[in-house]
Amino acid sequence: MNLIIVESPTKARTLSRFLDKDYSVEATMGHIKDLPKSKLGVDIEKDFEPDYLLIEKRKKEIQKIKSASKKANLIFLASDPDREGEAIAAHVKEEIGNGKTRRIVFHEISKEAVFEAIKNPRDINSDLVNAQIARRVLDRLVGYKLSPLLWKKVRRGLSAGRVQSVAVRLIVEREREIENFTPEEYWEIAAELAKSGDKKTFIASLTKIKDKKAEVKNKNEADDIVKDLSGADYKVEDVSTREIRNNPYPPFTTSTMTQSASRLFGWSSKKTMSVAQKLYEEGLITYHRTDSTNLSRSAVQKARSLIQKEFGAKYLPQKERVYKTKSKSAQEAHEAIRVVDPFLKEPETKGRFANDSLKLYKLIWKRFLACQMSEALYDRKTIIVSAFSKYTLKASGQTMKFDGWTTLYASIKDSSESVIYLPEVKKGEILDFIKIHKEQRFTQPPPRFNEASLIKTLEQLGIGRPSTYAPTISTILFRNYVEKDEGKFVPTAIGTAVNDFLVKNFPEVFDYGFTAEMEENLDKIAEGNSQWKITIKKFWDPFANKLEVIEQKAERVKIETEKLGKKCPECKTGELVIRTGRFGKFISCSRFPDCKYTEKYEQKLKMKCPECKKGEVVIKKTKKGRKFFGCSRYPDCTWASWTDPRKK
């Protein structure tokens, strides 16, 4: 009897299905050891010795593993093939405490991959484990030293960390960009033209004036050009047709899946991940927390045979498509997110969220199949027109020749570049002038982040991991650092104050490149080329100095309040302001602490309560920070709902 230990119980179940009776499989449910929650757990005096303890909640799993290991001849530690997985394997080995353990890794869950791995066992890679320790200790030092500083200098209960604080920083700085943005006026000018005698017209936009890019700044300039152009001869200078090839998107990762579900279904990352978790547990999709775009050979073969059968040879490229993982921080522990069986188009999904499950499954199915299909082909035709040999105008449009993969999965490009009618014309041909179009426009500020764009940006910066994107968003909302306004993130006064304090005093730690630099150092440790204690010491010494100075010298941070423009009804002298407390926003008197008047701040939905029809629907927060909808007449009316009543 041999024992295989993996991280996920679902993975354990899948493995035991295709392994014979000689193997038993157990799961750790993630990490089994960690630093203590209630204290630092890092002995700085003793070279940063970490105090890894068994996690209370994992006692049950450890017991099961221990008893199973007693019956086993060999124990294969098959946690994920990355830094964290190596640490888990090391921790399990410490607990089992005998020489029967072997470390194995596999990158896909198939019989072949598992047996191949078993044939190539190795020892625990202590360099990789050391890299995990360095990562853990660094995050603990940053989080557990800076948070208490915030309690002292800003407010109790706040938090700071390598990941969450940068997420807040992105949102705060974007808001400032928007506030400081001055829109600039510009004009778009186009001529509506037609082939001589043709009834159908087309639009050519002004691109150049005297061979320089046309930049029309104001109405006077626009009017002059329009006057000029109105009586002009329009001559075709050039006609060209070019074939455009459009390749499919790579298969989903956690980041791209949450982005697509957000764009297409309007789902939060939390919702997408929980629906994906169910699909994974039902054996319908591969693991949903991954940054890899790798696909198993056999899955690709199945996909190809389905494409051949359902869509025909034209839709099947000669060679299978291979996707290289772009993300620098990727650790390739898992495959891309794909359906397990491409031939299963519409599985029966169970439970309360059956509809959502099916919706997400179909999206993953399409994305996976599409990624192995032929490219889409377009003809892009461009007509260059001149007027007075001073003005250059351009009309372009494309027609699809072959839909390829877009027959399954809509390309974003298709919706933005609509098919435009362009006539058959020849060089030198004179066109009929119909009329001039002009339109005033303004440059736009960058958009606020939503969950999708925030996750995308964090991933590009290498900050956070697939398992933490959704939880990080929950954290910064729960702490009231940011709030959502129509799905977009807006920083609160607290979030802005905390961010400015951190960035001003610890610019290196919250620099957008800090994590990338940390990863480089961790790689050196993992390769055995550097010692983790030295790396941590290099960070710690200047950091500790700064901590001390700032703790002594920094002033307590004042948090800006938003005025409501009303007098305080109690003292009649102060003004009412909005403050953000531990439980969200509330209204109070600006003369606090001299006047202690407070009032509830209610975010109204402009909708009557569906139950009593008298009160208004208001947004509230539970003690745990979760948003819900309730009636403003509470406790007279106890109507409440998790979901937005407007969306029914």
Add this chain to the structure above:
DNA sequence: CAGTGAGCGAGCTTCCGCTTGACTT
């Protein structure tokens, strides 16, 4: 379903990354 802010100063808050449940207001 009251509480939040300041400061008094009991005792407590806090990180990131692995994994799943529990499951309501």
